[in-house]
Amino acid sequence: MHVHINAERKEKPLSNIPMTPSGALTAPRQKSNRVGGWLPQNPKLLISWLRDLVAEVNKHKHDASISSLLLSEPVQQLKELIESTAELRMLASGMFDEVPDRAPYNEDPIGNKQIKSYHEMLEMFDFVMNNKAPSWKKLEYDAGLIGFPFNAILDWPMATASGYAFFLKPEVNSKLKYILNTWKSEVLMTAKSQHVITTGEDGWLSQDSLMNIENDTNLTGQELTFQQIFQCDPQADPKHWGFKSWDDFFVRKFKNIDQIRPVAFPGQPEWIANSCESKPFALQSNAQEYDSFWLKGQAYSVSEMLHGHRFAEQFVGGTVYQAFLSATSYHRWSSPVSGKVVHTEVVDGTYFSEPVTKGFTSSEGPDPASPNRVQSYISHIATRAIFFIEAPKPIGLMAAMYIGMADVSSCEILQKFDAKSLPASVEKGEEIGLFHHGGSTHCLLFRQGVNLAFVTGAIPGNREKNLPIRGPLAIAY
Known part of the structure; x- marks a missing residue:
C-alpha cells in the first residue's frame, strides 16, 4: 500500500x-516527547541525574580545596561573552530565575533548584566537557536515556523566555560550538571515553544495551546478534570489542551492508x-x-x-x-x-533553541526532552x-x-x-x-x-x- x-x-x-x-x-x-530516546520522559530521572552531576562537581571542587572551578578556555570564553554586555548577562541570569520553583523543575519539595545561575551552568559545562561520556543505564533507557548531558543541564532554562532569546544569539552559538567540539575531540573521540564501551553493567556492550540495539536494528525479519550486524572484534579485544572511543562505537558500520540493508x-x-x-x-x-x-x-x-x-x-x-x-x-x-x-x-546554527510555544508558556508545559517536539522548527535554524x-x-x-x-x-x-x-x-x-x-x-x-x-x-x-x-x-x- x-x-x-x-x-x-x-x-x-x-x-x-x-x-x-x-x-x-x-x-x-x-509520542513526540519520547522520540530518539536521548533524554527521559520522566522528569524525576533528569532531576536525579542533575543532582548526581552537581554532587560530583562539588566533590571535585572540595577535593581540590577550591570554591569554584578554574574554567577551561572554551567555557571561559562563553563566560566572558555573557559578561560582555548587559543584555546577555540579563538573559543568562533570567533563564534560571524564570524556571518555576515547583515540582518537577526543582530539586526537592522545599523548592531548591538544581542549578541556580549561569555561573553554576558554566561549571557543569566545564566538568562534562573535560570528563563525561554518556554511559548506558537500563533504568534510564527504559524511560529515555540521558545521552545529551549538555541538553540535560539546559532542559528547563531553554524553555524560558530568556532562554529562547539567549540560545538564538549567533555569538552564543559560536561559543557553544567551541565547547561541544572540544568535548568531542578531547573526550568522545579519544580513549578517555573508552571506559563506557565495555561489557560491564553500565557499558554500551552490556547485555541490556546489546538487546536494545539488536531490537532497533533487526527490522527485516532476521534475528541477528550485534556481532553479526556490526563490524567489531570481541575475540581480539574482549573488553571493548575493538572500539577505541565513544565516537568510534557510535559511528560503527554494518558488517555487510549490501546483505543487511540492500538498496531498494x-x-x-x-x-x-x-x-x-x-x-x-x-x-x-x-x-x-x-x-x-x-x-x-x-x-x-x-x-x-x-x-x-x-x-x-x-x-x-x-x-x-x-x-x-x-x-x-x-x-x-x-x-x-x-x-x-x-x-x-x-x-x-543553533544548538539548544526551543520556541516559546513549547516552553513554560505552553498549555502542555515544557517539552521534558526538548528539542524532540520541535524537530520541524530546528530544521530551519540548527x-x-x-x-x-x-x-x-x-x-x-x-x-x-x-x-x-x-x-x-x-x-x-x-x-x-x-x-x-x-x-x-x-x-x-x-x-x-x-x-x-x-x-x-x-x-x-x-x-x-x-x-x-x-x-x-x-x-x-x-x-x-x-x-x-x-x-x-x-x-x-
Missing part, C-alpha cells in the same frame, strides 16, 4: 499531517531509498517559501531550511519528509537517489548539512538535509562530496556522510510537480520501529 502526495495541490499547506489515499487527514500518532530497486530511478535508519516524524505537501515555522503548527519554510540557496525557490510548493534517528540506531547517511551531487554545505542532488526524471533536483540536534551537532560530509570536489556522481544507497555522537533528524525535499507515493511505513505514526536505511521510501510518478 502507498500513500500519495500530489505535488500540484494548491490548498493551504498541511503542518505535520500526512494524507491518506482518500485525501482525508490523519494526525501523527508517535537499484535499477529503477523512480524509487527513492530511505536515507537514514529512522522513524518518520512529519510529512508536508505544498511547503511555502516562508512560513511561521516557530509557531505551534511548525510548518516548513523551505528558503530558511535551505539557507537561502538559489535552488530553494524550486522547492516552493513541494513536499518535505522528515524522520528522526534514535540513540541506539545507525548514524550514517546514504544517498536516497542516484545522480549527481551538485552542491553541499554545512550551515552553522546546525545542518545540506545536499542538492540532480536525479534522473521523474525526480530531478532534490535536497537532503541532515540536522544536528542539541549535543549531536557534528555533521560530517564525506570527502568525495565536499564542496571542492563537486559535481560528483552518486549511487542510490551510497554512503555520503554521518553524525558524530549519535542520532538526530533529517529531511528530504522534493520540488513542486513531483508526485510521490510513500510506502505506508513512511507515514508518521504508522510504524513502531525504524524504517531501514536504503530500503524503499517512496516512488515518484
Whole structure:
C-alpha cells in the first residue's frame, strides 16, 4: 500500500499531517516527547541525574580545596561573552530565575533548584566537557536515556523566555560550538571515553544495551546478534570489542551492508531509498517559501531550511519528509537517489533553541526532552548539512538535509562530496556522510510537480520501529 502526495495541490499547506489515499487527514500518532530516546520522559530521572552531576562537581571542587572551578578556555570564553554586555548577562541570569520553583523543575519539595545561575551552568559545562561520556543505564533507557548531558543541564532554562532569546544569539552559538567540539575531540573521540564501551553493567556492550540495539536494528525479519550486524572484534579485544572511543562505537558500520540493508530497486530511478535508519516524524505537501515555522503548527519554510540557496525557490510548493534517528540506531547517511551531487554545505546554527510555544508558556508545559517536539522548527535554524542532488526524471533536483540536534551537532560530509570536489556522481544507497555522537533528524525535499507515493511505513505514526536505511521510501510518478 502507498500513500500519495500530489505535488500540484494548491490548498493551504498541511503542518505535520500526512494524507491518506482518500485525501482525508490523519494526525501523527508517535509520542513526540519520547522520540530518539536521548533524554527521559520522566522528569524525576533528569532531576536525579542533575543532582548526581552537581554532587560530583562539588566533590571535585572540595577535593581540590577550591570554591569554584578554574574554567577551561572554551567555557571561559562563553563566560566572558555573557559578561560582555548587559543584555546577555540579563538573559543568562533570567533563564534560571524564570524556571518555576515547583515540582518537577526543582530539586526537592522545599523548592531548591538544581542549578541556580549561569555561573553554576558554566561549571557543569566545564566538568562534562573535560570528563563525561554518556554511559548506558537500563533504568534510564527504559524511560529515555540521558545521552545529551549538555541538553540535560539546559532542559528547563531553554524553555524560558530568556532562554529562547539567549540560545538564538549567533555569538552564543559560536561559543557553544567551541565547547561541544572540544568535548568531542578531547573526550568522545579519544580513549578517555573508552571506559563506557565495555561489557560491564553500565557499558554500551552490556547485555541490556546489546538487546536494545539488536531490537532497533533487526527490522527485516532476521534475528541477528550485534556481532553479526556490526563490524567489531570481541575475540581480539574482549573488553571493548575493538572500539577505541565513544565516537568510534557510535559511528560503527554494518558488517555487510549490501546483505543487511540492500538498496531498494537499484535499477529503477523512480524509487527513492530511505536515507537514514529512522522513524518518520512529519510529512508536508505544498511547503511555502516562508512560513511561521516557530509557531505551534511548525510548518516548513523551505528558503530558511535551505539557507537561502538559489535552488530553494524550486522547492516552493513541494513536499518535505522528515524522520528522526534514535540513540541506539545507525548514524550514517546514504544517498536516497542516484545522480549527481551538485552542491553541499554545512550551515552553522543553533544548538539548544526551543520556541516559546513549547516552553513554560505552553498549555502542555515544557517539552521534558526538548528539542524532540520541535524537530520541524530546528530544521530551519540548527546546525545542518545540506545536499542538492540532480536525479534522473521523474525526480530531478532534490535536497537532503541532515540536522544536528542539541549535543549531536557534528555533521560530517564525506570527502568525495565536499564542496571542492563537486559535481560528483552518486549511487542510490551510497554512503555520503554521518553524525558524530549519535542520532538526530533529517529531511528530504522534493520540488513542486513531483508526485510521490510513500510506502505506508513512511507515514508518521504508522510504524513502531525504524524504517531501514536504503530500503524503499517512496516512488515518484
